[in-house]
Amino acid sequence: MRTAEIAAIAEITEVTVTPVAFPDPPLLNSAGVHQPWALRTIVELRCGDGLVGLGETYGDAPHLALLRAAGPALVGLDPYDTHGLLRRIRAVLGDADTPDRHGLTGGSSPQKTTLRVLSPFEVACLDLQGQLAGRPVVDLLGGRVRDRVPYAAYLFYKWAGSDPYGEALDPDGLVAQARAMVETYGFRSIKLKGGVRPPGEEIEAVRALRDAFPEHPLRLDPNQAWSVETSVKVAARTAGLLEYLEDPTPGIPGMAEVARSASMPLATNMVVVGPGDIPEGFGRRAAGVVLADHHYWGGLRKSAELAAVCGMFGVGVSMHSNSHLGISLAAMTHLGASLPELAYAADTHTPWQCGVDVLTEPLEITDGSVAVPDRPGLGVRLDPDALARLHENYLRCGVRERDDTAYMRTFDPSYEKRRPRW
Structure with a gap:
């Protein structure tokens, strides 16, 4: 040519x-x-x-x-x-x-x-x-260091809905949710979205998950719902149970204070969220794991740069997820396959989309992981x-901006978003 x-x-x-x-x-x-x-x-x-x-x-x-x-x-x-x-x-x-x-x-x-x-x-x-x-x-990101990228079951406290997972407002409900996801997708790691119930109840949920899944690494993410004092207590009570504790308290100084006494690493996608956060966040040892998210770090190459910096500072790397479709899953899989620093299974919301996608052939999660596409580019095609x-x-839906707090107030008008709450 x-x-x-x-x-x-x-x-x-x-x-x-x-x-x-x-x-x-x-x-x-x-x-x-x-x-x-x-x-x-x-x-x-x-x-x-x-x-x-x-x-x-x-x-x-x-x-x-x-x-x-x-x-x-x-x-x-x-x-x-x-x-x-x-x-x-x-x-x-x-x-x-x-x-x-x-x-x-x-x-x-x-x-x-x-x-x-x-x-x-x-x-x-x-x-x-x-x-x-x-x-x-x-291949454009340096070639693969793994052929399959591991993902974690992402558990939520939830109300009953039209999805197949049912209500989960207590440890039994969460264990049932985890069993369904592990049986369907073969996940080998489990993450619980916390910050919903009082900390003592969420600790009991972690213990129930540990009893039900003794070989699965567990994570808990309360999204900064706890004070430093509460975070220190929860970290002590979950010692030996958690692979990592994610964003227990607001701010780099607070995270650094909790990290000093916690036996497990603290992970974050809320305090180290841009290049400007790295000097203080890593310098104060506020995070032992960063959940990279290419959606706000500027894409795949900048996420790979972030992972390399994490490696230099001895900080572990995983990947963060929000509600997403198959194009994002494909991008995350190519990125995860190229990162030597990826030490933890990545988050994904894919099970919560219940098969809805924009791709002709969505990627499949089997044995808790996704095979890296071999076809050129992302290896996926849009279904028009x-x-x-x-x-x-x-x-038709009328929703134009995500607002979890405003929607909660339609059920509980007195609800307020507070960080920390406990």
Whole structure:
């Protein structure tokens, strides 16, 4: 192929940004409860010769507006020019900042907002790069260090809903939920979203899970619902039970104080959430594990850079999850396969989506892990009919921004989001 023909193919010709909505169970957390509809945005970058690169990100209205503003600026960009991608997005966004209402991924800033917008476009560019080169994305990230990426069962206190898992408001309900997930997906690690019940009850839930699953590493994540004093007590009472304790208390200073006496590592996706948090967070030893999330760290390559920095400081690496679809699962799997530093099974909400997806062939979780796709790019393809159905859900559902606290108040008008609560 002549150089001019290659150049003609390697140019973004169209950017499509499509918000979607899909049913979400009533999952409880320290901010409130999930609304009946989860929002995501699907990004498509078209690039000559019928090639399409895919990305996935949040669907909240302020974030969606920034995606739509940035999209037109990417037309004409070479998908290999990811430095140019960042420059164009910065030029459009300036100092824009779009904090989320639930606050479950830490504080916001203009830098973090830019990286959130960059991420789905960077993933879509990597998808195109892989298709143009005939190689899977994992090869573009340095090659695979594992053929399968492990994921953890993600348990929630929850009300009864239309999902197959039923109510889980006590240890027995959580153990039943865990059994269903382990039997269906073969998970070999288990995480409990805490910060919902008083700490003593959540400790009893951890003990019940340990009795039921003696070989499974366990994690507990109260999303900063506890004071430093309470966190220290819980850490002492769960010594020998937890693989790690995630974000027990607010702020780097508080986390550092708890970490000094805790026998298990403290993990975070709420206090080390951007490059500027690394010096203090690692310097004060506030976190022994960082849950990388490419959706707000700026994509796959910047997440790989984060993992390398974690390795230099002796900090472990896992991956964070929010309600997501198959494009995000594919991106996480390529990333996880390329990271030597990945020491813990990654989070995923995939079981809670109950089979709903926008892909023609969603990736499968078997034996608690996902096989790395061998096909070029992300190795997944968009189902246009499914995308249209989920977009129609978005148009009809009326939800435009995730707000777990406001939705909880429709059931309990006196409810307040407090961190710490206990």
